[in-house]
Amino acid sequence: MIRFEHVTKRYPQRGNALRNLSFELAAGEMAFLTGHSGAGKSTLLRLIGLIERPSRGQVVVNGRNLGRLPARKIPLHRREVGMIFQDHRLLPDRTVFDNVALPLVAASYGHKELQRRVRAALDQVNLLGKERTLPITLSSGEQQRVGIARAVVARPPLVLADEPTGNLDPELSREIMGLFERLHRVGVTLLIASHDQALISDLPYRTLTLAGGALIKDTGTR
Amino acid sequence: MRTGRRSAHRRARVSPLRLPVIWLAHHLQVALGSLGHLLRNPLATGMTVAVIAVALALPAGLYALIRNLDLLSESWNQTATISLFLTMDTDLEQARALAAELEAHRQLDQVTLISPDQALSELGSYSGFGEAITQLEENPLPVVLTLQPTPDLWTPAALERLAEEAETRPQVDFARLDTQWVRRFQAILNLAQRGVMLLGGALALAVLLVVGNTIRLEIENRRNEIEIMELVGATPAFIRRPFLYTGGWYGLFGGLGAWVLVALALVLIQGPVSRLAALYHTQFPLTGLGPTASLTILGGSLCLGLLGSWLSVGRHLGAAQPH
Structure with a gap:
């Protein structure tokens, strides 16, 4: 469903937000993306949602190379990606x-x-x-x-969530995670960015850990 | 991806025949939605519409004024007569024969003969030199034929051709067509028409700027909504649409306002114009904008509104990318 091949995202002012990142997420998989603030979690989600394009490397979603997707096809791509935000x-x-x-x-x-x-x-x-x-x-x-x-x-076959429980208390956070698990059970691919280690560690899903824009740990599919 | 998951594109099952209906329904919904949005902000909408209406009313009002003056000058031409001054050796019998000949002319309605005695008597009574005139040994005035052209012959050029044609007769010394001032007046009107066109162009540009700036502010106010619509997969055309309709409504209402202002102005000045005309023993009902000019104002203002918003949307929507 999602394939990152040596992806780098560089901003003129801030430098590299993502560095040579490579991973794959299978269709129907649910995974967490974690790391400290500024680790590159949101940038990674923005690349998948085609809010931005990679500076180098390839982002392939649903068989489409997003770096080469013409602008007129962006709306169609976004209709296949559900996005959830902290705010x-x-x-x-x-x-x-x-x-x-x-x-x-x-x-x-x-x-x-x-x-x-x-x-x-x-x-x-x-x-x-x-x-x-x-x-x-x-x-x-x-x-x-x-x-x-x-x-x-x-x-949509793919749902991205950027810190969806960031403003919620633990009980509500678990409730939201319960909703994600229900979506996962009906076959939706989910990639959830969260820095809430306590919440993530309780759940039996793959976790990708970013630091300084690089992938430093991938627990793999559990 | 699991096969149990239904695709996002189930709407492909919608019959192709229904797609235009859905598209039209969406346009209608957006048009009514943007109208509702404008009506919910009556003060801001009213001010923008008023500015557009005043800007359009000025050239439209001047156009109506020039149109009326043009009609007035046509009526002056219709009352124009040609005076044929016959040679001094043409006697009354020859003059009557010439008058009879000219009466048969298809472009002449009436031919009036003024004998030298009649002319001298009129000169004596109107000039105030009656006493002096009686002292003249002989009448120095020629026979004059006054030609009244048919009503369809009113253009200065046609009248001039007729006068030239009459002048070719051997009995005629010279012909006088006193419409030069009418021609000058019409030349001034032509100049004024150009001026109105230029003013209209400048004010149309002002309308574009007013609508464009209003839409820019609208885009600023709805930036959050635009970003969310982009994130959920709305196409640029879909996002542009409400702003284009908003511009169209501004233009249409502005045009309607301009039309009402001009109509009101004409109603207000009709009274004084009628009184002035009565002093000249005539009538002059003012002519309104008429259906063609009215439709031009409404259509033109609608197009200006659409164009202004289209330019603004093209320039400012690109800046509203999702963050």
Whole structure:
């Protein structure tokens, strides 16, 4: 599903954010990406989401070499990648339903199918009944669940999460991890960036550890 | 990837026949959505629309003014007459024969003969030299034929051709067509028309800038939304669309505002114009913009709104890349 081949990402001001990184993630696999702040976790996710392109090396996702993907195909690639953020990135003036529906609206889904899928996604994250609620009235954990529902509503084969439990207490963090495991069980490939070692160590999944932009440890598939 | 996972592209099962319907429904939704967005901010929207309306009303109003003056000058031409001053050796009998001949001319409505005695009498009563005139030993005035052209013959060039043609007759000493001032007036109107076109161009540029700047601010305000839409796979066209519709609405409402302003101005000045015309024993109902000019204003303002937003979106959306 994901293949990094000697990938380097260099920023003019900050220098190398990733250095000669190589790894593979199989389809349907769930893995954690860990490391201290500034280790390169977010940069790696940004390369997969095609928010940025590598300076050197190849990033191949779903058989596509992202470095050579034409700009007009970027939206299609992003529709196959669900993204979850630490700060949820919800639109405060839109209801929960409208926030979750965004990927389907962007992909021009028909009204009935859109309704069905949004309700199914909200059901998946136990937020059915909160469709008409504005995100600002929800707790942080609920907002993150809305973010997860939005990431999976179009049923992408790959979901990326950048510090999804960063703002949550341990109990809510475990609840969110439970949601990820449910997605993993239905075949979604998940790559989750987190520096919460306590949370990660409790879970039986592969962990990639970054330091200074380099991959220093890969536990392999457990 | 496990086969049990359903692909993100299940929507490929949507019948191709339904895709245009979905596309149109989306456009309608975006158009109404952007209209709703504008109506939810009535003050800001009203101010932008007012600026556009005033900018467009100025050239539109001047156009209406010039159009009315043009119609007025046409009516002046329609009342133009040609005076044929006959040679001194042409007597009344010959003059009547010439008048009868000219009356048969298809471009003439009426031919009036003014005898030398009649002319001298009129000169005496209007000039105030009545006493002096009676002292003249003989009448120095020739026979004059006043030609009234048909109403369809109103352009200065056509009137001049007719006068030249009449002048070729041996009994005619010279012909006088006093429409030179009308020609000058029309030349001034032509110049004013060019001026209005230039002013219209400059103000159209101003409308582009107003709409472009408003859309730029709109993009700034919705940067977060744009970034999220890009992250969830919206195409650039999809992201551009609401801003283009917003620009289109601004243009359309601005055009409507301009039309209303011009119509109001015409209603307000109709009274004084009618009173002025009455002093000259005539009537002059002001002509409005008419359907063609009205549609041009509305269509033009809509296009200006779309163009302004398109330019702004092209310039500023690229800067709203996801962070």
